[in-house]
Amino acid sequence: MCGIVGYIGTQAATQILLSGLEKLEYRGYDSAGIATVLEGELHCVRAKGKLYNLRDKLETIVNPAKIGIGHTRWATHGKPEEYNAHPHMDTKKRVAVVQNGIIENYRELREELKQLGHEFRSETDTEVIPHLIAQYLQADNSFLEAVRQTVNRLKGAFAIAVINADYPDELVVVRQQAPLVIGFGQGEFFCASDTPAIASYTRAVLPLENGEIARLTPLGVEIYNFAGDRLKKQPRLLNFNPAMVEKQGFKHFMLKEIHEQPGVVRASLEAYFSNLGEPTESPINLGLPEEFYTDLEQIQIVACGTSWHAALIGKYLIEQLAGISTQVHYASEYRYAPSPLTPNTLIVGVTQSGETADTLAALTMEKERRQGKEPKYQARLLGITNRPESSLGYLVPHIISTLAGIEIGVAATKTFTAQLMAFYALALDLAARRQTVSKETLENIINGLRQIPKQIETTLESQERLTEQLAHEFAETQDFIFIGRGINFPIALEGALKLKEISYIHAEGYPAGEMKHGPIALLDAKVPVVAIAIPGSVYEKVISNAQEAKARDSRLIGVTPVNDGEAAEIFNDLLPVSHVEELLSPILTVVPLQLLAYHIAARRGLDVDQPRTLAKSVTVE
Numbered sequence: 001m002c003g004i005v006g007y008i009g010t011q012a013a014t015q016i017l018l019s020g021l022e023k024l025e026y027r028g029y030d031s032a033g034i035a036t037v038l039e040g041e042l043h044c045v046r047a048k049g050k051l052y053n054l055r056d057k058l059e060t061i062v063n064p065a066k067i068g069i070g071h072t073r074w075a076t077h078g079k080p081e082e083y084n085a086h087p088h089m090d091t092k093k094r095v096a097v098v099q100n101g102i103i104e105n106y107r108e109l110r111e112e113l114k115q116l117g118h119e120f121r122s123e124t125d126t127e128v129i130p131h132l133i134a135q136y137l138q139a140d141n142s143f144l145e146a147v148r149q150t151v152n153r154l155k156g157a158f159a160i161a162v163i164n165a166d167y168p169d170e171l172v173v174v175r176q177q178a179p180l181v182i183g184f185g186q187g188e189f190f191c192a193s194d195t196p197a198i199a200s201y202t203r204a205v206l207p208l209e210n211g212e213i214a215r216l217t218p219l220g221v222e223i224y225n226f227a228g229d230r231l232k233k234q235p236r237l238l239n240f241n242p243a244m245v246e247k248q249g250f251k252h253f254m255l256k257e258i259h260e261q262p263g264v265v266r267a268s269l270e271a272y273f274s275n276l277g278e279p280t281e282s283p284i285n286l287g288l289p290e291e292f293y294t295d296l297e298q299i300q301i302v303a304c305g306t307s308w309h310a311a312l313i314g315k316y317l318i319e320q321l322a323g324i325s326t327q328v329h330y331a332s333e334y335r336y337a338p339s340p341l342t343p344n345t346l347i348v349g350v351t352q353s354g355e356t357a358d359t360l361a362a363l364t365m366e367k368e369r370r371q372g373k374e375p376k377y378q379a380r381l382l383g384i385t386n387r388p389e390s391s392l393g394y395l396v397p398h399i400i401s402t403l404a405g406i407e408i409g410v411a412a413t414k415t416f417t418a419q420l421m422a423f424y425a426l427a428l429d430l431a432a433r434r435q436t437v438s439k440e441t442l443e444n445i446i447n448g449l450r451q452i453p454k455q456i457e458t459t460l461e462s463q464e465r466l467t468e469q470l471a472h473e474f475a476e477t478q479d480f481i482f483i484g485r486g487i488n489f490p491i492a493l494e495g496a497l498k499l500k501e502i503s504y505i506h507a508e509g510y511p512a513g514e515m516k517h518g519p520i521a522l523l524d525a526k527v528p529v530v531a532i533a534i535p536g537s538v539y540e541k542v543i544s545n546a547q548e549a550k551a552r553d554s555r556l557i558g559v560t561p562v563n564d565g566e567a568a569e570i571f572n573d574l575l576p577v578s579h580v581e582e583l584l585s586p587i588l589t590v591v592p593l594q595l596l597a598y599h600i601a602a603r604r605g606l607d608v609d610q611p612r613t614l615a616k617s618v619t620v621e
């Protein structure tokens with residue numbers, strides 16, 4: 001999604017904006033631009049494509065301006081061309097705006113402004129904003145007031161940053177359902193769509209809330225609501241490790257993040273399973289209040305993409321361990337077809353970024369439709385996120401923070417593992433409190449989880465070379481099928497998604513038993529099948545399903561335990577993982593699939609960390 005940065009202070013703005021934009025590249029973009037105010041004029045430079053195109057253009061320009069805004073654009077309205085790149089300006093080029101989001105009523109506003117003589121130069125929804133601000137400035141409003149009146153006319157979800165050639169000491173920023181954080185330095189202030197863009201300059205940050213406007217000057221920051229009332233707010237200290245946004249010797253962030261997974265599991269074990277041995281109801285510590293658990297009858301989970309896959313595993317764990325009926329919905333579908341209202345229901349939103357528009361909207365809808373109902377129907381809302389400081393953090397009263405650290409690669413890897421750990425903790429916590437599993441079983445599962453970091457390390461060591469070799473052979477393959485059953489069916493979906501999104505190879509994940517009901521017709525020698533076959537309740541079934549594929553000439557790749565003789569006979573290629581209980585296996589079986597997707601994409605010479613047309617967090621519907 002689009003990325004915004006802004007700066008006002010004592011240093012030259014251009015380099016700060018460019019380095020901020022670099023840190024936002026992970027969000028996905030197709031053009032970029034910056035605007036500054038120097039000697040009473042706006043200077044705007046934009047370029048199609050990657051940031052180095054913008055950097056090239058800026059190299060020849062000497063610009064000591066100390067205020068500016070920057071943007072990486074992920075096209076929604078209008079082609080990814082330079083004339084659509086942000087910043088956009090009003091007709092007289094006095095006001096420049098960058099925006100992340102969508103202005104839903106831009107057509108009416110554009111017509112209205114055209115009638116008033118404003119000249120439009122782009123196809124974007126954003127361009128109405130500088131024209132509208134200019135219109136309100138004409139009526140003798142201050143800059144801040146003109147922005148305030150403008151945002152009150154906008155419909156949609158947006159974050160904006162605005163500069164004005166006539167107000168060289170003011171940067172005005174607004175948040176309305178799209179993320180924006182302000183950074184506080186010494187005599188200098190920043191804004192950005194995400195903290196990595198400003199974390200190398202300051203750790204004192206204030207995430208704006210929806211419906212807030214901030215006026216940044218070299219002297220400080222003032223915050224207002226859309227009605228114009230001044231608000232009192234204090235920045236807080238960001239807990240951020242700059243090493244997280246460096247590749248640390250790995251060729252790509254994605255590979256680094258795959259290798260960080262043992263650490264993620266260790267951190268999760270430490271955080272969630274710290275009650276062991278204490279005489280409490282549950283050995284799990286999620287920091288949730290007692291009333292959260294009382295009379296709980298049902299769980300509804302909303303999520304998108306990889307988070308949806310983690311939620312499917314969560315459903316399996318919660319139902320099998322705690323016996324609570326659980327439904328998992330695509331957030332984008334749930335918004336328009338919600339389940340009937342059920343009593344004593346926990347609503348869970350899973351989103352690593354905490355900014356996915358559909359997930360936030362589904363949670364908001366659920367919260368609103370339960371408001372004013374009798375107590376048993378009222379919303380119990382829980383978020384599972386890697387970014388507790390995100391919009392999700394404001395929306396729901398309870399959060400389970402996943403402990404992956406910031407993830408830069410667009411393809412989610414370590415955040416998926418962190419989400420799985422959160423679901424193991426939640427399911428076991430519920431099971432312990434409801435006494436649906438024995439103490440001994442609970443301890444066995446937790447002990448099994450404690451073995452996982454080492455087992456992932458072993459898998460990573462053995463798989464790196466194997467998956468690289470396979471990638472060499474499959475670099476030109478056009479279709480892949482992934483099959484799994486039970487708790488490993490979502491891993492088949494996740495393996496297929498990883499391959500699709502970074503290698504652009506068509507891939508489908510299926511429950512192995514469903515192949516006979518149609519998809520098996522796709523199979524021939526050109527379509528390899530990856531089967532996840534872990535001893536347990538469905539092992540023999542998956543092996544038979546794999547054999548059916550082999551009978552159609554498909555090359556079979558098995559994700560199986562090491563030294564599994566039966567598997568070695570059936571599969572053409574093996575991606576072995578450590579011996580592990582079926583219930584815990586997804587945290588291990590996903591690893592070779594992540595590596596396979598990574599190596600195929602790298603072999604094909606693709607931009608692994610920023611795949612085409614994808615955004616790290618989808619902040620528009």
Ligand code: AGP
Nearest residue numbers: 305306307351352353356411412
């Ligand atoms: C994962 O590899 C994808 N990039 C994507 O499916 C992602 O999981 C989805 O957009 C949801 O994002 P969220 O977890 O931030 O809500």
